[in-house]
Amino acid sequence: MPATDLPDGLYARIETPKGNILLELEFKKTPITVMNFVGLAEGTLPFSNRDAKYYYDGLAFHRVIKDFMIQGGCPFGNGRGGPGYSFPDEFVPELTHDRPGILSMANSGPNTNGSQFFITHVPTPWLDGKHTVFGHVVEGQEVVNAIAQGDAIKKVTILRIGREAKQFAASEAAFKKLIAEKGRKAKEMKDKAITDRWPDLTRTASGLYYRIEREGSGGKPQSGSTVTVHYKGQLLDGTVFDSSYARNKPAEFEVGGVIPGFRETLLDMRKGEKRLVVIPPELGYGSRGAGGVIPPNATLVFELELLDFH
Incomplete structure (x- = not known):
């Protein structure tokens, strides 16, 4: 689908040997997670464990499970690597693993998000509340289904369509501010839960x-x-x-x-x-x-x- 035909929104195009995957990113509902993905893809967030300007370009889909999902974003290619930092979960009730083509964060437990992500082949509702959903496939689900373990992510390109998406800039300062704000709100909610009880x-x-x-x-x-x-x-x-x-x-x-x-x-x-x-x-x-x-x-x-x- 040409970019000119896309509705307003923030998109990521992943180029692979099997074809392209076009994803819409939920930058309004999960701004921290999307900013992390965009910042790594565009090289505007600092990262370690990777000698490259654009973090995802050249990495492999290191984990592929038939009728489940494809997973990428590990700099070591073994599922144990990340960008050198972690950030909190962003669970949104209406964003669930309810269909094929869901883009979600891989993690090793609560609030351990880094750079690894996965895209589903089928609905995976048991992952709801455990992995942050931050986008979905708009075009190229057949490519997702064709990806084999070891296939490369040739390039990730971020597409900004419309005024709001064009204003979404992934900088280190903005990323830290979003995380701090989420932490402040979470603390307020915990304090209220304590004083209410x-x-x-x-x-x-x-x-x-x-x-x-x-x-x-x-x-x-x-x-x-x-x-x-x-x-x-x-x-x-x-x-x-x-x-x-x-x-x-x-x-x-x-x-x-x-x-x-x-x-x-x-x-x-x-x-x-x-x-x-x-x-x-x-x-x-x-x-x-x-x-x-x-x-x-x-x-x-x-x-x-x-x-x-x-």
Whole structure:
């Protein structure tokens, strides 16, 4: 289809040995993901692991599964590479894996998007809410179906049709701004969820929330103190990930060797005190998560009881 015949929108044309694939990109609904794809394709976002001006040009479709999808965008050709950074998911209710030709981000877990993408052969609804849909095939689904593992992405060309698409510029500053704005909104939503559920919690300057369930007495632990505690840790959805109560054995550890939110709380508690504590991700395990049971950017809820310290 000639570019002059396309409706207003943002498009990507992928040239392959089997023919061209024309994709429409959802730049209004998933601006971060589309900006990443466009910036890598046009070389306007900085990246590593690739000695080329245009990131995608020359890479292979390294993973092809019949009656499922084709996947590309790995600089190493083995599915383990990326551009040297990651960015958050953008799940939009109306963008789903509901038909052939869906363009979506490959990842290794929540908020681990990089450069790898896939295009579906068939509907794949089990991927909804796990992979960000950011476009769909407009022309060339037969090419998608013909692609074999190892076929090259010869060139990716971005087509801007109409005023809004022409104003969509993929710069590093704009990309970082979009991510920061998404993070701010996500934090506001999490804070609201916490205060709606526990309206009587006290918020500290660091962003920690707590409620004293039982008063303690005496002094407080210091940095370097060894504490004996009972605790139950859970996610906001109620999933319990650890509990000394369940083991019927208190935990003993040095105050300085725990996550910041735990440390802040313990240093403010007295012997015998019990608290409900809500720890935001930045005071918990952050973007890395922990142990395969605490996901990245998880808010943690603890019942915490200081039994003793020395």
